Amino acid sequence: MIPIAQPLLGEEEAEAAAAVVRSGWLSQGVQVAAFEAEFAALVGTPHACAVSNCTTALHLALLVAGVGAGDEVITVSHSFIATANVIRQCGATPVFVDVEPGTWTLDPERIAAAVTPRTKAILCVHQIGMPADLARILPLAQAHGLPLIEDAACAIGAEIRLDGAWTPLGGPVGDVACFSFHPRKVITTGEGGMLTTRRADWDAQFRLLRQHGMTVSDAVRHGSTQVIFEEYPVSGFNYRMTDMQAAIGRRQLQRLPEIIARRRSLAARYGELLAGTPGVRPPVEPDWARSNWQSYAVRLPDGADQARVMQAMLDRGVATRRGVMCAHLEAAYDGAEAPPLPQSETAHLRCLLLPLYAQMTEADQITVVEALREALAAEPLAPGALAEVA
Ligand SMILES: Cc1ncc(COP(=O)(O)O)c(C=O)c1O
Structure with missing residues (x-):
């Protein structure tokens, strides 16, 4: 039987996960921090924030972009349903536009006609690893004053030529890119996601929201020689990645x-x-x-x-x-x-x-x-x- 896909995993990943279990610290600790740093270096972004999967990454991206009840987000219908679902989870409406034949990614020509006074963001998809035409989409987003969110669930390792230079997706070209590490993807952590951004303020909000809106993580409090009391300025979510996942992800990045x-x-x-x-x-x-x-x-x-x-x-x-x-x-x-x-x-x-x-x-x-x-x-x-x- 020839399967549709098969993750490439080995003893190194098994050993990395086992080492985390032996360490006694299993959730969002040093391994997650190291995975984030290595991922950021790989795609050339100053900030990478690990979360539980790409759906939760997209949810945070939309929320931080200001998408809320009654808003519209321009996107494609031709995507895994999570792309549309997260827009609804923010109380907003997905406005579907068509894709270009052949690459099957968002058709930039169709964006302008879909913009209304309620449009709050554009969510493009680098579908099955094929980059969306960011060089044409970004100027449109900027012209309409809309944040550009990249659903890069499938796109780790894909590249786009911008101003003559090959650039890994995730830089990101838009305001934020969201990746998946589901086993169907090119590298996997079982479940897992990553948000990359150049915006320090957005990254800070992702980090707050992924851990219940808590200002100081468990790992930081645990490692401190001073008593620290955390605060909860906003209500957040539990979208944390585990250290087992991150340790596997670090090995996968090497491959x-x-x-x-x-x-x-x-x-x-x-x-x-x-x-x-x-x-x-x-x-x-x-x-x-x-x-x-x-x-x-x-x-x-x-x-x-x-x-x-x-x-x-x-x-x-x-x-x-x-x-x-x-x-x-x-x-x-x-x-x-x-x-x-x-x-x-x-x-x-x-x-x-x-x-x-x-x-x-x-x-x-x-x-x-x-x-x-x-x-x-x-x-x-x-x-x-x-x-x-x-
Ligand atoms: C384009 C796209 N967006 C979002 C997702 C959701 O990713 P995850 O399963 O990590 O939540 C997927 C998963 O297949 C996807 O293909």
């Missing part, structure tokens, strides 16, 4: 360059193999973007039935996933106002995510592509579908 290099070479090889598969369109990586290839989405030829192709591939031992979901098509968002989102729906309903993970072999990739070809051979493709340039 990141190797993992990204491997993923890029696997993606390039898929491109070559798929060139011989008529009608299948590989993902578009613009010349200003370097994806981390957290997932590899191909567009199926017109007429191919997504579910049937997936089942045929599964029958041959190859797991796939349909294109990333669209929140507006789910019952939870029934009745949510949205303009037509044809590209988002194409990305969801006509694309397929192929297996991609660092341990994958060349033989695995050939098996995947052969399974795809055989599945498509049984499909009643639309006239001309096979003539489409792969």
Whole structure:
């Protein structure tokens, strides 16, 4: 069986977690602080704040950006549902705009028309590791005086070319970027998240809100030779990361360059193999973007039935996933106002995510592509579908 994804973990991670258990300090202590410092250095940001997952990171980002009841946030429907859910959790409304074909990330051309007097922020998504077009989105956010929040859940290790220089996502270009360390991501801590920002005032608020609004952390009070009384100036949340997670994350960061290099070479090889598969369109990586290839989405030829192709591939031992979901098509968002989102729906309903993970072999990739070809051979493709340039 070839799975859709597989985390790359080893004895080093197991030992790192065990060492934390032996140390006797398990929650948000020295390991979390070290993970934050190492993550900040990696993406080139002055501030990185670890939290329990990316959903809680996004929640804090929106709250600190001032999003509250009655506000609107411009975002994409074509994302994991957490992106839209966190907007609602602030009492605000997600205003969905469509994505660009090929990269399947927020279409900057559609932002201006979605801005209203209630718009409070823009939340763009670096979907499955493909950078959103920040060079076009940021000036629009600035022109409208809106904070730009980057959902970088999938995007650790992805890069964008800005002013001629390659820049890791998370710098961040916007006001804050939020990362996930769920096992489906490129590196993992089981569950976990990180907020990166250049704004010291925002970072201070993230740190306060992640620990119940408490001014002094448990770890600082515990390590102090002076009696310290904490205060609670605001009501916060328990969004803390554990030190076991952080210790695993530190080991994972050491593997990141190797993992990204491997993923890029696997993606390039898929491109070559798929060139011989008529009608299948590989993902578009613009010349200003370097994806981390957290997932590899191909567009199926017109007429191919997504579910049937997936089942045929599964029958041959190859797991796939349909294109990333669209929140507006789910019952939870029934009745949510949205303009037509044809590209988002194409990305969801006509694309397929192929297996991609660092341990994958060349033989695995050939098996995947052969399974795809055989599945498509049984499909009643639309006239001309096979003539489409792969
Ligand atoms: C684009 C996007 N945003 C947010 C999330 C939520 O991340 P987490 O599971 O760490 O809360 C995910 C997770 O899959 C995601 O893909």
